[in-house]
Amino acid sequence: MKPPMETRNSAAPxxxxxxVSKVYPRQPLLSFxxxxxxxxGTQALREISFQVREGETxxxxxxxxxxxxxxxxxxxxxxxxxxxxxxxxxxxxxxESLKARSMMGLITCEDRSFYWRITGRQNLDFFATLYGIPxxxxxxxxxxxxxxxxxxxxxxxxxxxxxxxxxxxLAIARGLLGDPRVVLYDEPTRSLDxxxxxxxxxxxxxxxxxxxxxxxxIATNQLREAELLCDRxxxxxxxxxxxxxxxxxxxxxxRTEQHVVHRIRFRGPRAALPQADFEHGLVEVGExxxxxxxxxxxAYTREGSEGLxxxxxxxxxxxxxxxxxxxxxxxxxxxxxxxxxxxYDESHAVAAGAKS
Amino acid sequence: xxxxxxxFKRDATIALSYRVxxxxxxxxxxxxxxxxxxxxxxxxxxxxxxxARYGGDFLAFMLxxxxxSDCVLVSLTSFATxxxxxxxxxxxxxxxxxxVHLPTILxxxxxxxxxxxxxxxxxxxxxxxxxxxxxxxxxxxxxAVALFVLTITxxxxxxxxxxxxxLLIKRGDAIRTVGGxxxxxxxxxxxxxxxxxxxxxxxxxxxxxxxxxxGMRLALLQGYGFYQLSDILxxxxxxxxxxxVVGLLGFNWAVRIGKNVGSLTQY
Numbered sequence: 001m002k003p004p005m006e007t008r009n010s011a012a013p014x015x016x017x018x019x020v021s022k023v024y025p026r027q028p029l030l031s032f033x034x035x036x037x038x039x040x041g042t043q044a045l046r047e048i049s050f051q052v053r054e055g056e057t058x059x060x061x062x063x064x065x066x067x068x069x070x071x072x073x074x075x076x077x078x079x080x081x082x083x084x085x086x087x088x089x090x091x092x093x094x095x096e097s098l099k100a101r102s103m104m105g106l107i108t109c110e111d112r113s114f115y116w117r118i119t120g121r122q123n124l125d126f127f128a129t130l131y132g133i134p135x136x137x138x139x140x141x142x143x144x145x146x147x148x149x150x151x152x153x154x155x156x157x158x159x160x161x162x163x164x165x166x167x168x169x170l171a172i173a174r175g176l177l178g179d180p181r182v183v184l185y186d187e188p189t190r191s192l193d194x195x196x197x198x199x200x201x202x203x204x205x206x207x208x209x210x211x212x213x214x215x216x217x218i219a220t221n222q223l224r225e226a227e228l229l230c231d232r233x234x235x236x237x238x239x240x241x242x243x244x245x246x247x248x249x250x251x252x253x254x255r256t257e258q259h260v261v262h263r264i265r266f267r268g269p270r271a272a273l274p275q276a277d278f279e280h281g282l283v284e285v286g287e288x289x290x291x292x293x294x295x296x297x298x299a300y301t302r303e304g305s306e307g308l309x310x311x312x313x314x315x316x317x318x319x320x321x322x323x324x325x326x327x328x329x330x331x332x333x334x335x336x337x338x339x340x341x342x343x344y345d346e347s348h349a350v351a352a353g354a355k356s
Numbered sequence: 357x358x359x360x361x362x363x364f365k366r367d368a369t370i371a372l373s374y375r376v377x378x379x380x381x382x383x384x385x386x387x388x389x390x391x392x393x394x395x396x397x398x399x400x401x402x403x404x405x406x407x408a409r410y411g412g413d414f415l416a417f418m419l420x421x422x423x424x425s426d427c428v429l430v431s432l433t434s435f436a437t438x439x440x441x442x443x444x445x446x447x448x449x450x451x452x453x454x455x456v457h458l459p460t461i462l463x464x465x466x467x468x469x470x471x472x473x474x475x476x477x478x479x480x481x482x483x484x485x486x487x488x489x490x491x492x493x494x495x496x497x498x499x500a501v502a503l504f505v506l507t508i509t510x511x512x513x514x515x516x517x518x519x520x521x522x523l524l525i526k527r528g529d530a531i532r533t534v535g536g537x538x539x540x541x542x543x544x545x546x547x548x549x550x551x552x553x554x555x556x557x558x559x560x561x562x563x564x565x566x567x568x569x570x571g572m573r574l575a576l577l578q579g580y581g582f583y584q585l586s587d588i589l590x591x592x593x594x595x596x597x598x599x600x601v602v603g604l605l606g607f608n609w610a611v612r613i614g615k616n617v618g619s620l621t622q623y
Contacts, residue, residue, distance in 0.1 A: 024617055025617060073618065076452075076453055077453075077615075078615065078620055079616075079618050080612075080615045080616050098455045098456075098457070099455070102455035106453045108450070110446050110449070110450075112446030112447070113446045114447070114450075115366060115447065116445075117374075118366065118369050118373075125362075126362050126365075126366050127450070127454065129359055130359070130362070130454035130455075130456055131454055132359075135358070158373075174450070
């Protein structure tokens with residue numbers, strides 16, 4: 001049994017995901033009544049473990065179909081795990097789901113989770129009652145949230161008249177009504193314009209500062225969002241964790257495993273264009289732009305190798321003049337894509353091996 | 357109570373926001389009343405021998421039949437409709453995330469429907485009495501209320517069980533329509549079950565609505581009290597207890613399956 005992934009943060013764990021696997025079971029009766037192809041025997045998650053500590057913001061990343069939604073549904077207690085368990089402040093989500101849910105708030109991008117014919121305030125008032133918040137306290141909390149999110153002017157308008165950004169803000173208000181100790185976000189800025197996205201991000205950051213002990217788990221496909229908001233990320237693909245840690249750590253690990261990228265701009269003849277030199281660690285050279293005599297290239301070298309020297313020597317030795325040279329930080333989306341691709345390649349190789 | 361009121365207020369606000377639909381449902385009931393009034397004129401003003409047990413008035417007999425069967429059909433369908441609506445509109449997930457038991461959510465979500473059902477029941481009876489001259493000379497109010505509550509509770513159990521089935525199979529409209537139709541025919545909404553062949557009558561007795569209609573007609577048209585209706589009240593109490601327990605157990609089982617197969621919020 002794998003222990004939940006450790007973090008350096010010494011705060012108490014708010015969410016513990018421990019060896020969670022999910023196989024959608026065969027249901028012959030349901031298959032007969034509904035749909036023969038009904039998710040039979042699909043392994044959606046395999047031994048997922050991680051923790052989110054108090055005051056921490058963790059991003060749950062993964063491509064479409066990776067298992068993020070399944071995992072989030074398990075954490076929301078809308079779905080039972082096949083094995084393993086999820087604890088929220090020590091409470092098992094299967095055995096003590098009501099108590100655990102009272103500590104959680106879900107912020108979803110699904111605007112249809114509101115009642116469209118009633119006003120924003122009436123929606124919030126209804127959900128506040130579901131969370132058992134006393135009437136007076138609820139009214140005050142709703143007022144504060146509406147004001148902080150800039151929705152007071154629209155509070156008594158029907159929800160259907162809200163713009164996408166306003167709907168998303170109301171979803172945030174709903175998620176925070178009960179002053180939760182754990183906030184779950186399901187793609188909080190999906191389908192929002194850049195300005196609304198920025199507003200929501202600023203608001204989440206401000207809220208983190210105001211409630212420093214609240215734990216946040218953000219399931220998102222927006223890598224920029226993860227970089228901006230998250231202390232750590234857990235990347236899953238095909239139901240398994242393929243990377244975890246801070247984005248800096250993952251980037252560094254990837255850089256060490258893969259290559260360092262150098263952007264070089266030079267002036268000179270075509271012959272000056274360097275070629276891959278594996279012996280010296282120059283893994284690949286890609287031409288990016290040619291503007292008259294000026295050429296921009298990206299040179300991929302092994303960490304700690306002489307690859308950059310090899311590239312520069314090739315340029316200078318063939319009559320070129322180096323105008324500019326700098327080492328690029330590997331973009332996180334590049335790391336993400338490479339990690340996902342590598343896992344696909346590995347699983348295909350395993351499958352092919354098993355067949356042969 | 358505050359939670360129940362929150363659900364009631366939510367549903368009332370939504371229902372009243374569809375003003376035309378809200379008003380038209382009462383016009384529809386008036387049209388049904390008028391239809392049965394003219395049907396009763398076709399049958400004639402003389403008391404019908406086959407309805408002698410209930411006072412012989414065809415319109416009064418029909419009025420109680422359709423008003424109570426309306427209530428029963430709402431009981432049967434309201435929970436499943438609430439679940440299905442919440443699944444399709446997407447509100448189910450948000451409510452399920454709250455620290456409230458799903459059966460409680462289900463029960464409270466139907467309060468408005470039950471309120472409107474009771475209003476409809478009274479509307480039929482008062483409309484019949486004041487607009488079309490139906491006479492309820494000697495009704496027993498408390499016996500009628502007891503019968504109403506037991507009938508609703510019995511079918512509430514079936515309705516909750518049905519909601520559990522809908523949670524899993526999603527679309528059950530066809531089964532519901534056929535089931536409702538068979539029940540309405542078999543229980544004597546439009547004619548007394550004594551008209552059935554002798555082999556069908558015991559089957560008719562297995563449907564709680566048969567007892568409920570019999571009891572309600574006797575309480576409202578003949579003034580039967582608790583003592584005279586004791587057999588019916590006992591049978592309805594048994595039906596209500598058993599069906600409620602079965603309904604809740606079945607619903608919880610369906611929720612467990614839904615949480616296992618991940619179909620709880622799918623539609």
